[in-house]
Amino acid sequence: MEQLTVIQRLGHALRTQRAEREFGMDALARMLEGYLPEDQIAQVRRAAEFAKNMHEGQRRSSGEPYVYHPLAVARILAEMRLDHTTLIAAILHDVIEDTGISREQLAREFGEDVAALVDGVSKIGKMEGRTRAEMQAESFRKLLLAMTQDLRVILVKLADRLHNMRTLGAMAADKRRRIARETLEIYAPIAQRLGIYFIRTELEDLAFANLYPRRYSVLMQSIKAQLGDTRKLIREVEQQLSSALRDEGIGASVVGRQKNLYGIYQKMRRKKMKLLKVTDLLGFRVIVGKVDDCYRCLGIVHHVYKPVPGEFSDYIANSKSNGYQSLHTSCIGPSGHKIEVQIRTRDMHHVAESGIAAHWQYKLGERDSQGAPQARAREWVRGLLDEFGDTSAVDFVENVKVDLFPDEVYVFTPRGEIRRLPRGATPVDFAYAVHSELGDHCVAARVDGQLEPLNSLLKHGQTVEIITARHARPNAAWLNFVKTAKARASVRSYLRTQREDEAVRLGRRLLEIALRELHVPATVLKDEERLAPVLKAHQLADVEELFAAIGAGERLAALVARHFLPEGTAAQAETGAAAPLAIEGTEGLVLDYAHCCYPLPGDEIRGHVSVGRGIVVHRLDCKHAKARPQDWVPLSWSERVEGDFLTEIRLKVMRKRGMLAKITAEIAAAESSIENLQMPDRAGSEAVEVRVLLTARSRMHLARVLRRLRRVDGVERVLRV
Structure with missing residues (x-):
């Protein structure tokens, strides 16, 4: 010891x-x-x-x-x-x-x-x-x-x-x-x-x-095996470039290096490449005295080594958001090895290595201009806090992560102003980058004069014009393709506000129906003395919050309504048959339609109150609609019901050439749209089962679709699931 x-x-x-x-x-x-x-x-x-x-x-x-x-x-x-x-x-x-x-x-x-x-x-x-x-x-x-x-x-x-x-x-x-x-x-x-x-x-x-110690070790050994003696290769390129630049009278220092392993690993993952396919494992920096020398040097580099088409970026004219400036080009070096060459001045190199720290010794109040990386960084941070400061900490990090990775594209407004966006950005991201109002009302985009879908990916140098409509609003589907944190947060904010408004309206209707069943007048909702103890019991601030909680399924209207009964009568209250809530099909996010039975207007229905989803509508004959009756609310279809509803049908058809085309043609002729189609392969059987998820306006509309399908030669059976 x-x-x-x-x-x-x-x-x-x-x-x-x-x-x-x-x-x-x-x-x-x-x-x-x-x-x-x-x-x-x-x-x-x-x-x-x-x-x-x-x-x-x-x-x-x-x-x-x-x-x-x-x-x-x-x-x-x-x-x-x-x-x-x-x-x-x-x-x-x-x-x-x-x-x-x-x-x-x-x-x-x-x-x-x-x-x-x-x-x-x-x-x-x-x-x-x-x-x-x-x-x-x-x-x-x-x-x-x-x-x-x-x-x-x-x-x-x-x-x-x-x-x-x-x-x-x-x-x-x-x-x-x-x-x-x-x-x-x-x-x-x-x-x-x-x-x-x-x-x-x-x-x-x-x-x-x-x-990932194992991956790190394997990758390091593989690169060593692929490149061999990297020091000799790097020294050869350094000497060739230095000699060519010296002959042209340009004083420059050339420094080579092997690219960092994590960058190589990320490239392999991002592009799903094997290491043998990753050719640009070596990078070289050429440091010169003046900006003019950068562009002269570029020509000399391309004279010594053949450039790779399409792999040149000018970050001097279009600097990155963190202040980085350099010319980037890829060339075919000795022995066919692909090399990346970065050309910059000494000041640019200082900024490239140390970023905002490179300018800190010049932070003397008046000299700290808006163009300096410090000021840009501070502006970026303040913008993030203004945009997402009110969100939860976890949501804040998820939003900010989108802006932390600086792979960028540069696009132009119709007036010629440059907008910097992350790689993979879409016209919706561009619209929100210009102005929140433009993003909220965009309906289409014209890219380089051609109409393009809102989910199309933008490329360097494109000119983007956003087409708007006064009544247009953000779409939940945009969340599947927007890249910038601002666009994502703006769409989510709108949807959250829309959901709250819809929940308030639905909650008010549910509570008024529940009060009517108990023979309590709806005017009690305006009586502050009657309302105060109810809000206190449910720990809510006002009646709007109460409506929203009921509409979102967080409170049951029937139970809330009982709080409005005179004291001593709640237990003995006799209620008649529940008055059904009329469904119009336009209730939006606080009303959901069950995927187990796909109800249609004309079906007998009832609703299940689900926390976070509001009311989930089921057909009355659905097996899930028979459990725990106290959790269900009576529903009916309004005479004003509108819209297309999903429903599923099952067909048994003969295995013949062209059957699928006939089925889809009949569905389209019946003014219905196919959302999904499944046809399991049953090898050896003469008949095959086809499951189709389609849209229908009502039970009657679906009946017309089924009649057309039954008349198709080769269709043996059609039924609704």
Whole structure:
């Protein structure tokens, strides 16, 4: 036991020495000397000493003293050349949460700016909620709220997450997977959205290795086997391009790399490709001095290596939303290997690697323009919070995730204005991107002068014109194809409002019928004295909420109506036969038609009150309509009933050529539409059963359809299911 203790102590000592060499304050100070003055480095040293004293005795899971973690976080930010205030906040980012130091004490020691940053990072870590998904979602919402106050909060949090991922090996396997999944779903996309390339790619690869270690290992070995000696191949391309650019008088640096494994893995999944089909495994960056040189360099690259048609993007003229600018082209390199070449200036490269952090040293009030990535990022975050701030934490995260992935297309309005949309966006997304009113009333789209369906996918450079109608409204089917969070949220908001309005109307009708059965006048619904105890008993704010709850199936009208009886008469009340509720077919979302029996106007029907679905209509002879009579409400068809209703029929037909065509033609001639058709293959049998789901306006209309089908030669039997 004593020997084991000595070994453990020796291991801790070795790890501590290694951490001191790599992440100690002296190592950090040497980095800071390159861009910070001495007085600011001294303040960073004082913060490191303060953190060391506060974290005294605390150790990480790996065994080294805890203080090396915040120092490592500060080192990551120093590599991004961030200001000394951010570095101090990084060094102190855990003292409020882990040592009991108050925000006020921190402000007295290091200033209000540092205290605000540390407090912002600490609040993100305090998750609230019942389930893990809710806790993660609430934490994410807090992260974005903190970003609206000071974007440096997210820079510290991303650096914190990056170092945690680098040292994840000391954790248990299930905890590693959970943290890795959260990193892929939230932190890596945010780093990408803010343009911090090196953090995003390292987070992705580290998370990939911990979440899917077997896939990571197999993919790495396969790429090594496919490319062979990548260093030799990369060196060859670097030399050829550098020589060609030098001959043309362009000073440039050419750097090659193998693309990150997670990006390759995602491409294979997205395009359902095998690794052998993924050819662009190598990427090269050409860094030049001026924008003009970028376009000259592009011509030289295409002269040295044959370009791949259709694989060129100009992100200099059309920069990405996170400020990223570069020319992208794909070429056929040595030995037939496909390579990607990115061409940019030094300033563009700085932004591409560090995103908003690249501009932080220029954040001096007046110089922070709307075009800077910082301002764009802050505008993006505020827009998200304005759009989805009132939703639940989990819905908020689902909506925001749509905007976190920056694969984009650029399309034009009829006036020539550029609109940036995610890849896979449709005209409906475009309409909502222009204005919510335009989206709410769109009925069609004209793309490059041609009418296109609303679910068609938009492509780079297209001009989109939205056609509207005054009475048009969002359609629930749009949720199946819209891509942007704004479009999805707007459609859902409309449907939710529509459902509530319909529930109120239906609930009022149900309650009035229930009151009439008890011989209670409907005027009691306007009597505040009679209404107050009923609302209190059901914990509702007003009569509108009561109607909505009844219409949505959350309350039974018959039970609510009994609360309006004079005291002492509820138990003895004798009710006559229930007056049926008349169904018009236009009740919308709060009325559903059972798929077990498919009722039609003309059928005898009854309704089942279902929470969340409102009233579900069944035929009276349906086997499901006979259970628990107390849960059912009497229904009838209104004389004004309208619309098409689904119903199902079954046919037995002879196995003859052209039978299916005859059946579908007769159904169409009877003014009915086929929604679904099933014909199981019964090999060897002379007759086959066909099941058809079709539309009918009424029982009489269905009878006409059946008569036409029975007259078809080869149809032996037709019946309604």
